[in-house]
Amino acid sequence: MTVNVGVDEPTAGSASQAPVIEARNISKSFGAVSALRDVSLEVGKGEVLGLIGDNAAGKSTLIKILTGFQQPTRGQIFLDGKLVTLSSVAEARAHGIETVFQDLALIDTLPVYLNLYLNKEPRFGPFLRRSVMQENSRRYLDDIGIQIGSVNDEVASLSGGQRQAIAVARSVYSHARILLLDEPLAAMGAKEGGIILDLISMLRERGEVSMILIAHNYAQVLDVCDRVNLLQHGEITLNKKTSETSVEELLDLVAKEYRRGGKLAGNRGQLLNEAREGP
């Protein structure tokens, strides 16, 4: 296992070669309800894509398809320009696609360094090489700017933001190439959320991992992402560099949707939710 900590790659985003991940004309229907219609998106190497949209816009469905949890009704997924079929979460993970759902994957009662190394622990004979893990974990967390008291602390003793940061760090540390962050800032105060935003910025600067960030706070999305996609009723209605759009424009687009949709949109959202939670 080789981990390159600290490659000097200050520039991020906008790759010249094929995108790390590309979804082409993805559609997904649940019975008569179509959750995604002809959705195409791409993320370049080291790029951070912000994915925003209303609750029922299809973000979760899209994420589930990209992580192999669900299969699209139509459409294709390309990794580094090569067509792939992501028929399971394990398969997506083998391709380096990782999702961080909050901090749910962490082991509370184990120290931070064992969490970073979970199931990849270096050993000497049957014994864990604790000092190696501690040393590397400390250096790695320092490098990406995650501050915790000690790598020997149990994860249970960390704050919400720190825990999530560790969860993200672990995915990157275990060779994620594409990181999907589903509402990483939900239920988090400003200071705690700041830890995550700093981490995303830091990873973006390093440019090793591509990210799709789902969030509700447009200002934060514009702050840490290279590009933003707006998903509305299963279609991508905006695809712009963050430098070319503004919170106002995004709010305006979403507000229009509300005005247009009214009660109908509410019903539709409900239908989609039911469809998604079904079998």
Add this chain to the structure above:
Amino acid sequence: MTVQSSAPTSQDPSPPQPSKTSGLKLVVNRVLRVRELSVLVVDIVLIIYFGAANSEFFTVSNIQNISNFFSAAALIAAGEVFLLVCGEIDLSAGMTFALVPVVMVTLNNDGIQLWLALIIGLAIAAVIGLFNGLVTQYLMLPSFITTLGTLYLLHGFSLTLAGSTPLPAPQDGIIPKIFGVWQWSELTWTVVIILVMQVVLTQTRWGAHTIATGANMIGASEAGIKVRRIKIRAFVLTAFLSGLAGILDGTNIAKSFDPNAGGNNLMFTAVAAAVIGGTALLGGSGTVVGAALGALLLAVLQDGFNIQGISATTFVIVEGVAILLAMTLNIYFTRFRARAKVG
């Protein structure tokens, strides 16, 4: 693995955040760690007290008595800790304890050499554990139910095999000497196994994965840990240690194997020892040494009450109070911990 680091560390030299809860958490963590130590303190206080109160306490024969109360419970507890930590329990351990030596001596009486009978007995113990584990993990029965069933099943086997009467334990030769005839053999086995299992739990991948499985089964299996295998291994370990304890205990103390020996009382003592020693009932944490200290606490109490002439009935009451107290603390700390992490 290689890690190459070239980048300068964090661009942001902001001070470590001393959030307002961190002081409290520190105290909680310290107390949690001290919990194991607190059992040791109680052990020492009890030993000093009974030593001062009764001149017989420190005699060799009394220490042998304490060892008798301690060993079997501590051995079984060493296995139960692995099970409890990964979120399971084995209620049939006391019956495995009774059955395995009966099997061994029956085979021996049928003309099979003792060493072979011993190996077969221990292998059967492992198979019992495997059975408990497979049924629990693949038929999705809670271990509480599975092992309640095997508890009766194994008891029935013991009674059938032994004809409801104790069978004399072999006393001649090197194997019985190692496995119980020598006065301190059972204690030696127990101490060595406790130390080995403590190292396994804290210093090996098996141990770390056992903790991970109990603390967050979904998270652990998503990381690729074979959680079923981890759990089945804990069942096999517990049954194996129970069977070994049965052979050692019968040979060492009663010089016979009673199909009614050990049983549920011993199993519950072992579980209580683990819980008193700080093993979380909800899984995810615990130590073998803690469980051994818990077993020592119960053994010293029982022996102390005996030599002080306090009736056995009183001991049972005290044991009940001790377990309730320890379990309450146990649950309280687990909840407190869960709450502390939200803050």
